[in-house]
Each structure stands twice: as C-alpha cells, then as structure tokens.
Amino acid sequence: MKMKRLITATLVTFVAACGTQVHKKDSQAKLLTPACWMPVAPPEVTDGQAAFDTYSWKMFVALNWPASATIRGEPDCKKPLSASGPKVWQTFKTSSEIFRVDGVSPGPWQSGYGSGPSVSEIKQVSKASNTVAISSHQEAVGGWLIDQQGNPTYFQMWVNRNWYNYVLKNNLYNKDNFSNSTNIELPWNAAELKSAWRILQNADDAASYITQVSEVAEFDDTGKATGMTKKVTLGLVGFHIIYKPEGYPQWIWSTFEHVDNVPDSIYDPGTNKVVPEPALDINYSYYNATATKVNQSPCQISDPSDCQPFTTPNPLTRLTPVRADAKTANTEYQTKQVQGTVLENYQLITTQWPTQPGNPAALWGDPTPTISANTTMESYIQTSSNCTNCHGMATLPGLQAKSDFSFLFGEAHSQIIWQKARKK
Amino acid sequence: MSILNGPRINFFGGIEVDVSLPNNLDEYQIDSNGDPVPVDKQNNRTLNPVFDSKTSMLTDFVYDNNITDEQIITMLRGPTDSHGVPYFTNGGWNIYGQHSVVTNNVNVSSGGDPGAVTESSPFTGQPIYILGSANPDTGQTGVSSPVMVxxxxxxxxxxxxxxxxxxxGDQNKPLLHLQGDRICSNVLCGKPGGLGLDQKILHGASDSPGSSMFTGTWQVTYTREEIIACGQSADAAANTAINAFIATPGFEGIVVNFTFFEMCPKYDTDNVRESYNTNEDERNPSVGRIVGTIGIAYSGETAQSPDGRLLLANVSTDSGGKKNNNNSYATSYACAFSAPSKQAFLAVNMLTTLTQESFRLKRDDYTSSTIDAAINVGSLSVTAGGTSVGNLIPDYTNYYKYGGIVDLSISESTFTSIQVASLEINSASGASPIKSLNLAEQDYRIYSSEKCLYMGEDSSDTHTVSLQVRYLGQPVPKAIKLSVKPADWDGLNKESYLDLSVTSVSLTEGQLCASYTLQNSTTAAAEAGYEQVEFSYDSASYTVNTRKYMYTDFGLAKGATVTWDEVYKHALRFHYLNFPxxxxxxxxxxxxxxxxxxDGIKQRTSSEYRPTTLYMPVVRSMSPSQVRLINAYSFGTPWDPDAKI
Incomplete structure (x- = not known):
C-alpha cells in the first residue's frame, strides 16, 4: 500500500498574498483572488472544460489550505499550503452537526470555534468526543465499499458557511419546518462537500493522505452496525466539491481521488474495452489485478439485502478514463502548483458544469460531461453516474419541493418526534 | 390564421432535441448467443426481434435464448458492418438521450402588423424559451424541460x-411568461392522409439520418388565463408593445407556431464511437434551427394546427382530375384578410417551401446568427382561379427573420375574388426543377388539433376527434360526407382495436367542423399497438394516429406479492434498455x-402528472398495467390489476 513519494514539505514555497476575500465576479477578481480563498469568479461557459478543471483545482487548493485558528471555515493565508493542521473544509460543519437528532438549532456558524479549544482540539471534539461517530458506510447506489485490506470506506458530508446560514436562517435544521417550504434556493457561493475515507494501516504511507483521526462505527459480518466504535486514522480517498458560484444555479461538480485508489485506465482497441494500466510499484487501495469480477455491488441487484460478507473486498477499476483536460490540469498542479504537498497525491477526475446555466428550458442546465464518477463514491454505477442528473431529483424528504440539488435535507430530524420520544 | 392575419412576433435560433433512440427498431443484428452480428448493410441483414414496442416488453427471442442486458447494451453501442467498420444502427444515433427539447440562443428577430413587420420592432433581440411544466404539487417552475416522445x-x-x-425575456423580469401544459403533434400535411415530411433541404447532412432534409412544425395555443407575467422587463418600449399586443381587439390568447429544420445529430459516427469507447457516453441530441412566429389567437381558431388555405408544392393532376402531391416536398398556408379602413393582404407562410440547397457546413454550429439563404427562384406570380393577384418577391436571404411569412397587399376587389378561387403561386417557367417553385391550393382541407391519441386500455374507452373542414378556406359550400377508414401509411399499423363501424362523417352546407368518436372495440382490452384512422373527402384527407396499451394481469393472481423478477421482466427491463x-x-x-x-416514481407515473413534462418520458411507453405492477412491487401492496394510478 505504501508508495514512497518525495514529499519535500520544506521546499514548499506556495505563498499567496493574503487579503480581503474578493466577491466581485470580474476578470480583475480572478486575478486578485489569493490561492487560499475559494475562487469566487467562475469561468464563463464559453471558456470550456479546461477552464473549469483549473477552477476545480483552485477550489481544491483553497479548501485544503490550513484553516484559521479563530474563524471557522476560513484559511490562514499566512501559512503555506503545506502547513500541518486542519484544512479549511475540515472546520466546516458536518451534516450531523447541522441536522441534530433533537431537531433544535445548531447555533451560529462560529459557535464552539476560535475562542475555545485550539483547532486541533476542535477536530477532536467533533470526531472523538462527539456522540455521533462516522457511521455512514453506504454509497448512493450499490451498498458498501470494502478496500483491499478488508476495511469499509466511510463517508462524511460537510457544508460551508453560506449553506449553513441559509439553513439556520430558514429554520430548516428542523424537519418539522419543511412543510412550510415550497422552494429551497441555497445562496450563491454555498458549498457542499462529500468525503470518502479508508482506514490507514501501518503499511500505508499516511503522509501521502489528507488524514483525520476519528471514532468510526464498527459493523458485523452482515454490515449491521454493532453500536461499537473505534478510534482510527482515516485517509481521504475521495472528495466531491459541490459549489454554487454566482451564475451557476445548477452548481459546479468537481471530484477528486487519491492517486493510489485504482490505476489509470485506457481504451484498448484490441479488446474494445477500457482496461487498467497499473503501475508496478503501487499497491492500490481498491484494485486487485487478479480479480475476475470488478466494480460489482456487494449486494444482489435484485435483492439489496442479499450481500457478500462485510469484510470481502470489492475490487474496482476505473471504467471511464480521466479526460485529457483533467489530466492536463492534474499535471500542472501536481508538478508545479502543489508539488511537495500532500495534494500532489490527489487527482481531479472530472468537473461537471452546466453549459446553459441561464436557460430555463435546459434540464439542469445541460451538464457536461455526461459521466462523472468517483470510484470510491459511485463505484458500481461508474458508467451512468451523472452528478447533476442524480441530484436534480433531490427533494425535501416526504415532499415534492425541490431541494436545490441537495440530498442532505434527508438527514434532518423532527423536533416534535424527538420530544415525544423523550416524554415516553 | 392567427400568425398570418394579426400582429406577429417572429423569432429564430437553435434547437436541441435529445430523444433517446435505442428503440427506433424492434429488430436488431443479434444472434441467438446474444452476440452482435456483423451486418452487410446492403445485403443479408441478420435481424432478430429484441424489443416489442407495442407491449413495451422484450421478446420471446430474448428470453428463449437467455440473452442478457449486457449483451443487448453491447449490441446497441457497437454494431459493425461486414467489414468490421462501426456504423450506427437506426436506433443508435442517440442512445443516451434524455428526451428534452431545448431552445438555444433563440431571439426575437422582427415584429409588427402584416405588411409592416420590421426587424427594428420593440421586441427584437428579446430571448425566447419554450418551457417545461410547473410541478403540479408545488407549483415550482424550471424543474423540467419540454420533452419529445x-x-x-x-x-x-x-x-x-x-x-x-x-x-x-429574462426569467426574473419577463416580458411575457405563459405557463400551461400542452401535448402537440407534428403538423404534417405534405401527403395524402396528412402524413409525410416537408423537405426543405435539397442535400442533407453527411453521416446523418435522411431526416436532416426535412422539417417538423408544431403549434400551440395558450389562453389569456395562462399568462402569469407580462410587461415586467427592463425595456419600457418592449413592455408597452407587449401590453398593446395582448390588448389587440379579438385577443383570446397567444398562438406559437414553430418549425425545426437543418436537424442532424450533434456528433458524427467517429465522435460518438470515441465517446462510447471510453465510456464517456455523451448524449448526441439532434441539433438544428428553429424558426417561428407568435401571434394572437382569435375566437374559433384551431389550437394546435395552423388555420388557413393549404398550398402544396409541385402538385400534379391525376387522370380523374384530382390534385395529387405525391411528389410534394413542402406545404404553405395562406390567408387573405381585410378590415375596414385597413389595407387588405394575402399573407403566405412560406417557411418550408423556401428551399435551402444544402445543409450548414459546420454541424454543431446551429446557434449562429444567420441561416443559409433559400434558393432564389425569383419573383413569384400569385393567381386565383387563373387570374393574376400580384407578384410576391420573398426575401430569400432573410426570410427566416420574418417567420418565412410573406405579405402581399391586395385590393378589396381582389380580396373578394380570391375567396372563391383556387390559389396558385408559381415561379417563372423555364427554370430548372430545383430553382422553381409551384404551389397549388388543395381546395378542400381537413385538419385538426388532434393528431396523436392514446386510447384508454379498456374496451369501452372513447376519444372524440374534432375535425375542421374547409373549402378554399371557407365553410363547405354544400353537404358532404367524409369517409372514415383504417389506414396504414407506414406499414406499422396492423391492429384493429378500434370500432370503425361508423364509416362517414356528415357536414351540412356552411359547416366548419365536425366530430368523430373513436371507440375501442369490445374485444380490445388485451390488444396493444397502433392504428391509424383516415378521414377523407375529394383530394383532402387527414389521419389520426392512435396507440393502445395492453390491459393485462401478467398472469399474476390478484392479491399476489409481486417479486423483483416479475416486475423487472414485465415492466422495467424494456424501459431500462430503451432509455439508458x-x-x-x-x-x-x-x-x-x-x-x-x-414515491417519486409513483407520482411521476400518475394520471395527474401525465399532461405535464414531469411525467417521466420513459413511461409514455409504459402501459397502465405496467405502472400498477411497479407500484405493487415498490410499496409491497397486493397485486391489483385494476388499481387506480
């Protein structure tokens, strides 16, 4: 599993002028936005795929900048990208923090941050001390994903301040209030993140991963939670960035993976198939060269309750090769912009963006490219996965009101039901 | 006649039609092992039945030979000819389509009253969009596109x-916003039976279906009550003009008439093969031009078919003296109108008859600000009953900016005389065939808002068709009987589930319309398929297409628990493979x-959603029985073949 990399953090000189966050959408803003801040001004639709892929990398860099110790969700631009400590996005709010089981207000965005514990302790509070451990192990479609070490892949969702404050302002943290909402419209510059994690082993090169120490749920052989948790070091293997910059009401969908997940792949005219191109010196986390059945859901297609044992690895290959534009952006960033940082071990898979964002007749803005799949999160539907199309179906749970492409509202709880349960 | 005899707002731009086409055929080149069979396109086609589009299920051939989904998908994605060269099957042009119909860079190009239409109208430059439905439950708009099925x-x-x-205009500051659900059919009048395709391009696109030469025309009418916003744009002059437009005397609604042409798949074979090879599986919508006109709907007009006098191109006369247009390639509609103290006009919609020599050079450049000029056939002489009415000189270069409509000012006496005489429009004689144009009126005309109808599944179900009948654009001058008979214009309509025992429709002198009630026969319940009905009189005819779903219990006992295998085989598999x-x-x-x-499936397959664009496109091929089966499986309810949906 371990891949030796020349991470020369001391050589990193990714220094950006840190200044006021730029909010204007103009060419000047594009030039002035420091790398530590989210790039507010998105490309124009006429700029094409390459521009959106570069934009994805800019977002990835900004989100992974060392976080401010005093302001939740903001970077410490004085630190270099390679500095240790929580990343900006790791100080965002997780979905379980927004949608509390008691349905009450989760409090101001800044609550519990800055004046109290240090950043590293905050992480401990939210992961180690919180009663809600990381327990989500199901992909959107197809069930769980077990890595080649026999451990499950964990998933966690996060939102930024704009997303959070919209929910807070409209009392949408409580499911009881959903029936009053006929139209969810999250604000510009809202961001929703989905992270996929695997448990790092001693043999893994932890330095090549974005990591966090977490209490994770344990499961029995059938995939049922035992109620027990264990403290582990997790390595980030997949990362969705869902961002709504001004002018893109259908959002921009970027997805990154750790480079050791699965090999690159290529179309082979001889077999008329996409085949993996494994490197000899990499032990991939989700790839098994001898596996005869790959990319198969652990559960029966006709019966999702009929599954393999929970520890049986689910070998994967990449079914849609990374597109040329994304490869170009990856090379640019991995060998220049983020070289020497942990980010050089990650690659952009796709950026899906609406080609007609302002056309009210275009279903979901006509997203391109059609297929966008992260092997760790859309493992079993790689050849049909389309972020916008899938999330375009999202509604408030139990209602028909569209929820602005977010499924997170499905995690909300009813305060009334909670209180009734308490009385009993 | 709305778009001809009243104020107009003309527009043009690009259109994307993203119909999913795996099921363009029922038979494919696949052998009993499920392997694709190389096909010599000229000879020895090896075709086996895979899909049954009538019942929306897979065939016995598939089940008898245990052919898998993966084999069928592979076959759809990668057919080759006998030399191993990839080519598209007829159904393979757009395997991954979403059925959406999307206007792209469509803008108002001109506006004004007949005879005074100008490119400098207050509306010019305003964007135009055709929209999807509002959600019937929440009222949310912008949640779906128009769809083609x-x-x-x-x-x-x-x-x-x-x-x-x-x-x-702008969706946040609309100049005019109409919201109302309509299902409209292609207006096809080029051949007997009202079927046929209007050819507009002499030489179609390469590496493209033959349809790239033809046009499709649609018309939809909205009522005043369906205007939900008007005159809210940032342009004061445009606001004033649109308010004046809907204040026009006689205004009862808005009619929108539009035509697609220069349509071809956005990507060619090599592009798509490359996309499939790498599993990028890009959609390949048909892209082209849209040209249209917004007019005023007056009282008594036909909602979804243009009123007016029908002129057919290249008409000949058979030995019996009837006009035939079997070699026709286009239609025009004409309307003469006059009002006190106003200039009289003969307005002619020549959009599809102004022929274009060749397809645009760059296939994906369908939103450019200009469209190729039409072939210039010179000055056109207009006659009525052989008497000259005047000369039309269309703007062959910019015709599309005016909806293809040409106005000829006429005197009051001419206006009177042409009410009782057949119109003809002809270019100068002696020109080569492709540089000539000859249009002749079909004296009698039968038409309707109804073209494609879904008959109910039960034996007792009926559907009444309203038929418009005209003679030279006027009420019929004598009592006539339209004959009614089954038709089969394309060899696809073998069923006889309709009771057509009533074989005629009578009209008395001076009548404008009549109706005919289509009724399923008493033995129709178990039948599924398609049947056409033709209404005809003299050289005029009109065909209604019908589809009937099969009522069935799938051999399952009432009250049984529906299993996944049953619901997949009987209801889902066909749609999974036909709508990737x-x-x-x-x-x-x-x-x-x-x-x-x-929950979403149940809602979006319900009767309430059926008139809307939110009704899942895939389920317009799904029978009510199949919908019931899916609901019974999904919710674990006992099987009820008569459950309400």
Whole structure:
C-alpha cells in the first residue's frame, strides 16, 4: 500500500498574498483572488472544460489550505499550503452537526470555534468526543465499499458557511419546518462537500493522505452496525466539491481521488474495452489485478439485502478514463502548483458544469460531461453516474419541493418526534 | 390564421432535441448467443426481434435464448458492418438521450402588423424559451424541460412535444411568461392522409439520418388565463408593445407556431464511437434551427394546427382530375384578410417551401446568427382561379427573420375574388426543377388539433376527434360526407382495436367542423399497438394516429406479492434498455434504486402528472398495467390489476 513519494514539505514555497476575500465576479477578481480563498469568479461557459478543471483545482487548493485558528471555515493565508493542521473544509460543519437528532438549532456558524479549544482540539471534539461517530458506510447506489485490506470506506458530508446560514436562517435544521417550504434556493457561493475515507494501516504511507483521526462505527459480518466504535486514522480517498458560484444555479461538480485508489485506465482497441494500466510499484487501495469480477455491488441487484460478507473486498477499476483536460490540469498542479504537498497525491477526475446555466428550458442546465464518477463514491454505477442528473431529483424528504440539488435535507430530524420520544 | 392575419412576433435560433433512440427498431443484428452480428448493410441483414414496442416488453427471442442486458447494451453501442467498420444502427444515433427539447440562443428577430413587420420592432433581440411544466404539487417552475416522445417509437411520423409554457425575456423580469401544459403533434400535411415530411433541404447532412432534409412544425395555443407575467422587463418600449399586443381587439390568447429544420445529430459516427469507447457516453441530441412566429389567437381558431388555405408544392393532376402531391416536398398556408379602413393582404407562410440547397457546413454550429439563404427562384406570380393577384418577391436571404411569412397587399376587389378561387403561386417557367417553385391550393382541407391519441386500455374507452373542414378556406359550400377508414401509411399499423363501424362523417352546407368518436372495440382490452384512422373527402384527407396499451394481469393472481423478477421482466427491463439515459438519474435495473425512488416514481407515473413534462418520458411507453405492477412491487401492496394510478 505504501508508495514512497518525495514529499519535500520544506521546499514548499506556495505563498499567496493574503487579503480581503474578493466577491466581485470580474476578470480583475480572478486575478486578485489569493490561492487560499475559494475562487469566487467562475469561468464563463464559453471558456470550456479546461477552464473549469483549473477552477476545480483552485477550489481544491483553497479548501485544503490550513484553516484559521479563530474563524471557522476560513484559511490562514499566512501559512503555506503545506502547513500541518486542519484544512479549511475540515472546520466546516458536518451534516450531523447541522441536522441534530433533537431537531433544535445548531447555533451560529462560529459557535464552539476560535475562542475555545485550539483547532486541533476542535477536530477532536467533533470526531472523538462527539456522540455521533462516522457511521455512514453506504454509497448512493450499490451498498458498501470494502478496500483491499478488508476495511469499509466511510463517508462524511460537510457544508460551508453560506449553506449553513441559509439553513439556520430558514429554520430548516428542523424537519418539522419543511412543510412550510415550497422552494429551497441555497445562496450563491454555498458549498457542499462529500468525503470518502479508508482506514490507514501501518503499511500505508499516511503522509501521502489528507488524514483525520476519528471514532468510526464498527459493523458485523452482515454490515449491521454493532453500536461499537473505534478510534482510527482515516485517509481521504475521495472528495466531491459541490459549489454554487454566482451564475451557476445548477452548481459546479468537481471530484477528486487519491492517486493510489485504482490505476489509470485506457481504451484498448484490441479488446474494445477500457482496461487498467497499473503501475508496478503501487499497491492500490481498491484494485486487485487478479480479480475476475470488478466494480460489482456487494449486494444482489435484485435483492439489496442479499450481500457478500462485510469484510470481502470489492475490487474496482476505473471504467471511464480521466479526460485529457483533467489530466492536463492534474499535471500542472501536481508538478508545479502543489508539488511537495500532500495534494500532489490527489487527482481531479472530472468537473461537471452546466453549459446553459441561464436557460430555463435546459434540464439542469445541460451538464457536461455526461459521466462523472468517483470510484470510491459511485463505484458500481461508474458508467451512468451523472452528478447533476442524480441530484436534480433531490427533494425535501416526504415532499415534492425541490431541494436545490441537495440530498442532505434527508438527514434532518423532527423536533416534535424527538420530544415525544423523550416524554415516553 | 392567427400568425398570418394579426400582429406577429417572429423569432429564430437553435434547437436541441435529445430523444433517446435505442428503440427506433424492434429488430436488431443479434444472434441467438446474444452476440452482435456483423451486418452487410446492403445485403443479408441478420435481424432478430429484441424489443416489442407495442407491449413495451422484450421478446420471446430474448428470453428463449437467455440473452442478457449486457449483451443487448453491447449490441446497441457497437454494431459493425461486414467489414468490421462501426456504423450506427437506426436506433443508435442517440442512445443516451434524455428526451428534452431545448431552445438555444433563440431571439426575437422582427415584429409588427402584416405588411409592416420590421426587424427594428420593440421586441427584437428579446430571448425566447419554450418551457417545461410547473410541478403540479408545488407549483415550482424550471424543474423540467419540454420533452419529445413519439407516439410510436419505431415510426417516423408520430412525434409529439410536451410543453409547459413559453417565456419571452429574462426569467426574473419577463416580458411575457405563459405557463400551461400542452401535448402537440407534428403538423404534417405534405401527403395524402396528412402524413409525410416537408423537405426543405435539397442535400442533407453527411453521416446523418435522411431526416436532416426535412422539417417538423408544431403549434400551440395558450389562453389569456395562462399568462402569469407580462410587461415586467427592463425595456419600457418592449413592455408597452407587449401590453398593446395582448390588448389587440379579438385577443383570446397567444398562438406559437414553430418549425425545426437543418436537424442532424450533434456528433458524427467517429465522435460518438470515441465517446462510447471510453465510456464517456455523451448524449448526441439532434441539433438544428428553429424558426417561428407568435401571434394572437382569435375566437374559433384551431389550437394546435395552423388555420388557413393549404398550398402544396409541385402538385400534379391525376387522370380523374384530382390534385395529387405525391411528389410534394413542402406545404404553405395562406390567408387573405381585410378590415375596414385597413389595407387588405394575402399573407403566405412560406417557411418550408423556401428551399435551402444544402445543409450548414459546420454541424454543431446551429446557434449562429444567420441561416443559409433559400434558393432564389425569383419573383413569384400569385393567381386565383387563373387570374393574376400580384407578384410576391420573398426575401430569400432573410426570410427566416420574418417567420418565412410573406405579405402581399391586395385590393378589396381582389380580396373578394380570391375567396372563391383556387390559389396558385408559381415561379417563372423555364427554370430548372430545383430553382422553381409551384404551389397549388388543395381546395378542400381537413385538419385538426388532434393528431396523436392514446386510447384508454379498456374496451369501452372513447376519444372524440374534432375535425375542421374547409373549402378554399371557407365553410363547405354544400353537404358532404367524409369517409372514415383504417389506414396504414407506414406499414406499422396492423391492429384493429378500434370500432370503425361508423364509416362517414356528415357536414351540412356552411359547416366548419365536425366530430368523430373513436371507440375501442369490445374485444380490445388485451390488444396493444397502433392504428391509424383516415378521414377523407375529394383530394383532402387527414389521419389520426392512435396507440393502445395492453390491459393485462401478467398472469399474476390478484392479491399476489409481486417479486423483483416479475416486475423487472414485465415492466422495467424494456424501459431500462430503451432509455439508458434514465440510468444517469437512477438505474431502473436495481431493486435498491426502485425502492429508494418509489414515491417519486409513483407520482411521476400518475394520471395527474401525465399532461405535464414531469411525467417521466420513459413511461409514455409504459402501459397502465405496467405502472400498477411497479407500484405493487415498490410499496409491497397486493397485486391489483385494476388499481387506480
């Protein structure tokens, strides 16, 4: 599993002028936005795929900048990208923090941050001390994903301040209030993140991963939670960035993976198939060269309750090769912009963006490219996965009101039901 | 006649039609092992039945030979000819389509009253969008696109568009916003029976279906009550003008008439093969031009078919003296009108008759600000009953900016005389065939708003068709009887589930319209398929296409628990394989996703949603029995073949 990399953090000189966050959408803003801040001004639709892929990398860099110790969700631009400590996005709010089981207000965005514990302790509070451990192990479609070490892949969702404050302002943290909402419209510059994690082993090169120490749920052989948790070091293997910059009401969908997940792949005219191109010196986390059945859901297609044992690895290959534009952006960033940082071990898979964002007749803005799949999160539907199309179906749970492409509202709880349960 | 005899707002731009086409055929080149069979396109086609589009199920051939979904998908994605060279099957041009119909860079190009239409109108430059429906439950708009779904997916002349509205201007500050659900059929009048395709391009696009030479025309009418915003744009002059437009005397609604042409797949064979090879599976919508006109709907006008006098191109006369247009390639509509103290006009919509020599050079450049000029056939002489009415000189270069409509000012006496005489429009004699134009009026005309109809599944179900009948654009001058008979214009209509024992429709002198009630026969319940009915008189005819779903219990006992295997075989498998684009929303071949989305599926397959664009495109091919089966499986309810949906 371990891949030796020349991470020369001391050589990193990714220094950006840190200044006021730029909010204007103009060419000047594009030039002035420091790398530590989210790039507010998105490309124009006429700029094409390459521009959106570069934009994805800019977002990835900004989100992974060392976080401010005093302001939740903001970077410490004085630190270099390679500095240790929580990343900006790791100080965002997780979905379980927004949608509390008691349905009450989760409090101001800044609550519990800055004046109290240090950043590293905050992480401990939210992961180690919180009663809600990381327990989500199901992909959107197809069930769980077990890595080649026999451990499950964990998933966690996060939102930024704009997303959070919209929910807070409209009392949408409580499911009881959903029936009053006929139209969810999250604000510009809202961001929703989905992270996929695997448990790092001693043999893994932890330095090549974005990591966090977490209490994770344990499961029995059938995939049922035992109620027990264990403290582990997790390595980030997949990362969705869902961002709504001004002018893109259908959002921009970027997805990154750790480079050791699965090999690159290529179309082979001889077999008329996409085949993996494994490197000899990499032990991939989700790839098994001898596996005869790959990319198969652990559960029966006709019966999702009929599954393999929970520890049986689910070998994967990449079914849609990374597109040329994304490869170009990856090379640019991995060998220049983020070289020497942990980010050089990650690659952009796709950026899906609406080609007609302002056309009210275009279903979901006509997203391109059609297929966008992260092997760790859309493992079993790689050849049909389309972020916008899938999330375009999202509604408030139990209602028909569209929820602005977010499924997170499905995690909300009813305060009334909670209180009734308490009385009993 | 609305778009001809009243104020007009003309527009043009690009259009994308993203119909999913795996089921353009029922038979494919696949052998009993499920392997693709190289096909010599000229000879020895080895075709086996895979899909049954009538019942929306797979065939016995598939089940008898245990052919898998993967084999069928592989076959659809990668057919080769006998030399191993990839080519598209007829159904393979757009495997991953979503059925959406999307206007792209469509803008008002001109406006004004007949005879005074100008490119400098207050509306010029305003964007125009055709819209999807509002959600029937929440009222939310912008949640779906207009969709195109053929009544008969393996036919070529059954296209329908489901629309939810129209927007002129900015969606946040609309100049005019209409919201209302309509299902309109392609207006096809080029051949006997009202079927046929209007050819507009002499030489179609390369590496493209032959349809790239033809046009499709649709018309939809909205009522005053369906205007939900008007005159709210930032342009004061445009606001004033649109308010004046809807204040026009006689205004009862808005009619929108539009035509698609220069349509071809956005990507060619090599592009798509490359996309499929790398599993990028890009959609390949048909892209082209849209040209249209917005007018005023007056009282008594036909909502979804243009009123007016029908002129057919290249008409000959048979030995019996009847006019035939078997070699026709285009139609025009004409209307003469006059009002006190106003100039009289003969307005002619020549959009499809102004022929273009060749397809645009760059296939994906369909939103450019100009369209190729039409062939210049010079000055056109207009006659009525052989007497000259005047000369028309269309603007062959910019005709599309005016909706293809040409106005000829006429005197009051001419206006009177042409009410009783056949119109003809001819270019100068002696020109070469492709540089000539000869239009002759079909004296009698039968037409309707109804072209494609879904008959109910029960034996007792009926559908009344309203028929408009005209003679030279006027009420019939004598009592006539339209004959009614089954038709089969394309060899696809073998069923006889309709009771057509009433074989005529009578009209008395001076009558404008009549009706005929289509009724399923008493033995129709178990039948499924397509049947055409032709109404004709003299040289005029009109065909209504119908589709009937099969009522069945699938051999399951009432009250039984429906299993995944049963629901997949009988209801989902055909749609999973015929609509692969659906899998980008959620796959139909996984029990988990069906369960996860059961509420949405039930809602969007319900009768309430059927008139809307939110009704899932895939289920317009799904019978009510199949919908019931899916609901019974999804919700675990006992099987009831008569359950309400």
């Amino acid at each position: 053929d009544l008969n997916p393996i036919g070529s002349q059954y296209s329908q568009i489901v629309l939810g509205g129209l927007l002129i 684009g659906m899998s980008t929303v959620f796959p139909l071949n996984m029990a988990q996703t069906i369960q996860q989305n059961k």
